[in-house]
Amino acid sequence: MGKRIGMEIALAAAEAAALCRPDVIAAYPITPNTHIPEHLSDIVAEGRLDAEFICVESEHSAISACCGASGTGARTFTATSSQGLLYMQEVLPIVSAMRLPVIMAIGNRAISGPINIWNDHSDIMYQRDTGWVSLFAANGQETVDMVIQVFKIGEHRDVMLPVNINLDGFQLTHVVEPIIMPDQEEVDRFLPAYVPYAALHPDNIVSMGTLGMPEIYAEAQKSKNVALVNSKKVILEVWKEWEKQFGRKYEPIQSYRTEDADIALVTMGSMGETAEIAVDELRKQGVKAGLLKIKLWRPFPFDDLKKAVKGIRVLAVTDRAVSFGGPGGPVFSEIRSALYDVPKRPKIVNFIIGLGGRDIQVENFMDMVRRATKGKLSEPYEFYGVRG
Amino acid sequence: MLEIRWHGRGGQGAVTSVELLAISAIEQGKYAQGFPSFGPERRGAPVTAFNRVDDKQIKIRSGIYHPDVVVVLDESLVALVDVAEGLKPTGILIINTTKTLEQLKKDIRFVGKIATCDATGIAWKELGVPITNTTMLGALVKLTGIVKLASLDSPVQVRFGRIASKNLAAAKRAYEEVKIINEGSK
Numbered sequence: 136m137g138k139r140i141g142m143e144i145a146l147a148a149a150e151a152a153a154l155c156r157p158d159v160i161a162a163y164p165i166t167p168n169t170h171i172p173e174h175l176s177d178i179v180a181e182g183r184l185d186a187e188f189i190c191v192e193s194e195h196s197a198i199s200a201c202c203g204a205s206g207t208g209a210r211t212f213t214a215t216s217s218q219g220l221l222y223m224q225e226v227l228p229i230v231s232a233m234r235l236p237v238i239m240a241i242g243n244r245a246i247s248g249p250i251n252i253w254n255d256h257s258d259i260m261y262q263r264d265t266g267w268v269s270l271f272a273a274n275g276q277e278t279v280d281m282v283i284q285v286f287k288i289g290e291h292r293d294v295m296l297p298v299n300i301n302l303d304g305f306q307l308t309h310v311v312e313p314i315i316m317p318d319q320e321e322v323d324r325f326l327p328a329y330v331p332y333a334a335l336h337p338d339n340i341v342s343m344g345t346l347g348m349p350e351i352y353a354e355a356q357k358s359k360n361v362a363l364v365n366s367k368k369v370i371l372e373v374w375k376e377w378e379k380q381f382g383r384k385y386e387p388i389q390s391y392r393t394e395d396a397d398i399a400l401v402t403m404g405s406m407g408e409t410a411e412i413a414v415d416e417l418r419k420q421g422v423k424a425g426l427l428k429i430k431l432w433r434p435f436p437f438d439d440l441k442k443a444v445k446g447i448r449v450l451a452v453t454d455r456a457v458s459f460g461g462p463g464g465p466v467f468s469e470i471r472s473a474l475y476d477v478p479k480r481p482k483i484v485n486f487i488i489g490l491g492g493r494d495i496q497v498e499n500f501m502d503m504v505r506r507a508t509k510g511k512l513s514e515p516y517e518f519y520g521v522r523g
Numbered sequence: 524m525l526e527i528r529w530h531g532r533g534g535q536g537a538v539t540s541v542e543l544l545a546i547s548a549i550e551q552g553k554y555a556q557g558f559p560s561f562g563p564e565r566r567g568a569p570v571t572a573f574n575r576v577d578d579k580q581i582k583i584r585s586g587i588y589h590p591d592v593v594v595v596l597d598e599s600l601v602a603l604v605d606v607a608e609g610l611k612p613t614g615i616l617i618i619n620t621t622k623t624l625e626q627l628k629k630d631i632r633f634v635g636k637i638a639t640c641d642a643t644g645i646a647w648k649e650l651g652v653p654i655t656n657t658t659m660l661g662a663l664v665k666l667t668g669i670v671k672l673a674s675l676d677s678p679v680q681v682r683f684g685r686i687a688s689k690n691l692a693a694a695k696r697a698y699e700e701v702k703i704i705n706e707g708s709k
Contacts, residue, residue, distance in 0.1 A: 141549030141557075141678075143542065166563075253561060305561035306584055311545040312556050408582035492561060496585040 253492020
């Protein structure tokens with residue numbers, strides 16, 4: 136049986152990854168994800184996990200090593216943050232195109248410049264279109280659960296795609312909190328051994344990562360998109376299995392007090408639970424507030440969103456990244472686009488918050504709800520609480 | 524919910540303190556968070572670290588601005604930073620020092636409850652090094668009752684291995700020796 140423990144979330148993510156018995160781990164340290172590979176290297180060194188830990192010289196090499204290892208049929212894991220993720224970028228779409236289920240934990244961090252090691256979602260938003268399944272954890276428990284779930288999702292024969300799990304840097308990575316850590320027997324029961332569709336082997340020659348001429352490139356891109364869209368069915372199945380075995384429910388969009396809500400906040404990542412407190416406080420004041428917490432970012436859960444916003448008059452979408460010169464934050468753009476065809480769509484406003492580690496408190500969320508209700512926003516999107 | 528802010532210098536183990544306290548509380552069945560002041564840390568520079576402890580699930584993830592308890596691991600910080608900033612009037616300020624209230628008043632404007640403990644002296648005797656994090660944990664536990672002193676045993680054992688017993692002895696002495704030098708208004 137799983138055990139309730141107090142552990143730093145980054146270490147817990149590493150423990151969870153180790154429970155999945157990866158064959159190869161390749162990573163290069165960068166704040167704030169460092170404790171994840173560091174702890175995994177300890178676990179391997181202690182002999183608790185029989186895996187190849189490859190100390191590479193850069194993140195580009197880390198993801199390249201994972202790509203190659205996964206091509207041989209090895210279960211692979213890596214982790215990174217910020218500039219490290221950007222340095223991986225040219226390999227990320229290759230991994231998804233080769234349909235290799237590499238698993239990556241991202242300790243989300245702002246992008247330079249100015250140089251900033253604190254948390255926001257800029258790093259993953261640059262990777263939005265690389266063809267990876269992408270999940271966001273709101274706390275330590277979700278981090279641990281998702282790390283285990285995603286091996287099963289990515290390796291599923293109907294998916295065969297890499298997956299990233301996003302956990303907010305510092306806000307999650309560096310926090311010690313209670314976590315129910317599944318045990319090895321439970322994880323073994325949940326997660327079958329990885330059986331690759333094809334594997335590089337000298338006895339059985341296959342080619343991977345070949346040239347795509349104009350006659351086939353578009354089909355390859357379409358096929359990747361179809362695979363990613365179709366992965367949602369498997370994600371939901373795996374979450375159902377998880378709920379059945381572990382009793383913890385996962386949904387693409389988790390609604391909080393939205394049944395009769397007039398206005399709902401939308402969050403992604405670790406600010407969700409702080410926003411719940413704001414919703415509770417607003418309810419005490421008679422404001423019919425609710426909250427939508429997005430857990431599945433790619434494939435984007437369009438249908439779930441349409442269902443979740445029924446009856447809601449105003450959506451206050453928070454973004455922790457900027458689309459410079461664009462229509463608003465990336466989450467906002469997605470949501471507005473998703474609801475364009477809905478006949479009775481809510482009014483949608485956008486607050487760009489928490490950039491580069493800027494703290495957001497309960498009162499800030501309450502203030503956003505009040506202002507969104509009154510329609511007092513000068514622009515379709517606003518850099519919340521920013522000077523100048 | 525009890526919110527605690529720890530002041531130390533990089534390398535003095537403030538972050539270890541918050542980890543140990545959080546794990547102790549969680550192992551007792553409570554809910555807790557322990558986290559550093561997010562960002563880079565340099566050896567010797569003033570640092571802060573934080574705890575939240577509650578009997579129910581803790582949802583909030585913003586910073587702590589109005590702690591119930593402040594623990595100061597290094598007395599030189601008292602003249603350097605406003606250690607009582609935001610401390611609730613009903614809160615407790617616990618300082619590692621041998622100074623008297625009169626001597627502290629020069630730097631501290633806090634009029635609430637203040638307690639002191641010669642943690643450096645205890646740490647020299649028990650550990651042979653002036654690292655006061657586990658020592659001050661003992662003082663904190665005595666004044667707040669947030670966890671049982673014995674609940675430190677297991678996490679300290681896991682963290683310190685063969686020098687765990689020395690750390691626990693230091694914590695126990697601070698538990699016994701910490702004294703309230705200002706009661707504050709009731």
